[in-house]
Amino acid sequence: MRDRTEALMANERIRIVPSVLPADFARLGEDVQALEKAGVDRIQWDVMDGQYVPNITMGPNVIAACRPLVGLGFEAHLMVKNPDPMIGRWVEAGCELVIVHAETCLHLHRTLGSIRELGARTGVALNPATPLSAVENVLDLLDLLLVMTVNPGFGGQSYIATMEPKIAAARAMLDEKAPDVELEVDGGISIATIGAAAAAGARTFCVGSALFADRDNLGDAVQRLRAGATEGLTTA
Numbered sequence: 001m002r003d004r005t006e007a008l009m010a011n012e013r014i015r016i017v018p019s020v021l022p023a024d025f026a027r028l029g030e031d032v033q034a035l036e037k038a039g040v041d042r043i044q045w046d047v048m049d050g051q052y053v054p055n056i057t058m059g060p061n062v063i064a065a066c067r068p069l070v071g072l073g074f075e076a077h078l079m080v081k082n083p084d085p086m087i088g089r090w091v092e093a094g095c096e097l098v099i100v101h102a103e104t105c106l107h108l109h110r111t112l113g114s115i116r117e118l119g120a121r122t123g124v125a126l127n128p129a130t131p132l133s134a135v136e137n138v139l140d141l142l143d144l145l146l147v148m149t150v151n152p153g154f155g156g157q158s159y160i161a162t163m164e165p166k167i168a169a170a171r172a173m174l175d176e177k178a179p180d181v182e183l184e185v186d187g188g189i190s191i192a193t194i195g196a197a198a199a200a201g202a203r204t205f206c207v208g209s210a211l212f213a214d215r216d217n218l219g220d221a222v223q224r225l226r227a228g229a230t231e232g233l234t235t236a
């Protein structure tokens, strides 16, 4: 474990993590390569099973097909009713980070331990109504905390600004008890909202529709988002 100061400094870094939900699924490989070229930090795969959320997206085979095309890290955001039976499949497909929803895990401590045993990093996502207390007893098994700023299931939704106190409380909890843990927000993040989310304490930003809205200028869009987050930090 890094020393506290080193961990806190490392987590000050701004990370832009595109969701491929709004990508062109007819040319997904080209889109992930364009994202790498645009200078993003990781790629998030929004996995949906039509049970936990009223939408279905992709399985491990799609992720595995894209894995050799880029050097970027992949994170699987599992919006599925029961993640345990397939945990290993996402790691085998090439995801270095597996994010489960606390709301879907009967035994969250055990699930996170199984992800670590597979050699992957762990993430827990909390829906807007789910309190931070859901993770306070598993911080030792956590590598990333994902605070949802929309209700899961679809891209293009509006940012829920009332999550900002929760983001700030998460920042305070992690700074005090788990400075190595990355704090990510997901949902409705755009140039209009990233500053407020950064000021509240987020450092990793999952962005879907706002990034792909400027599909032909992804690099500029990534730079604008980074600048917006940094500006939010300076005004915090």
Ligand code: DX5
Pocket: 019, 021, 046, 077, 079, 150, 151, 152, 153, 154, 155, 156, 157, 186, 187, 188, 189, 206, 207, 208, 209, 210
């Ligand atoms: C919701 C998804 C979205 C996606 C980002 O289930 O998790 O939040 O990643 O989509 P945008 O950026 O369009 O809100």
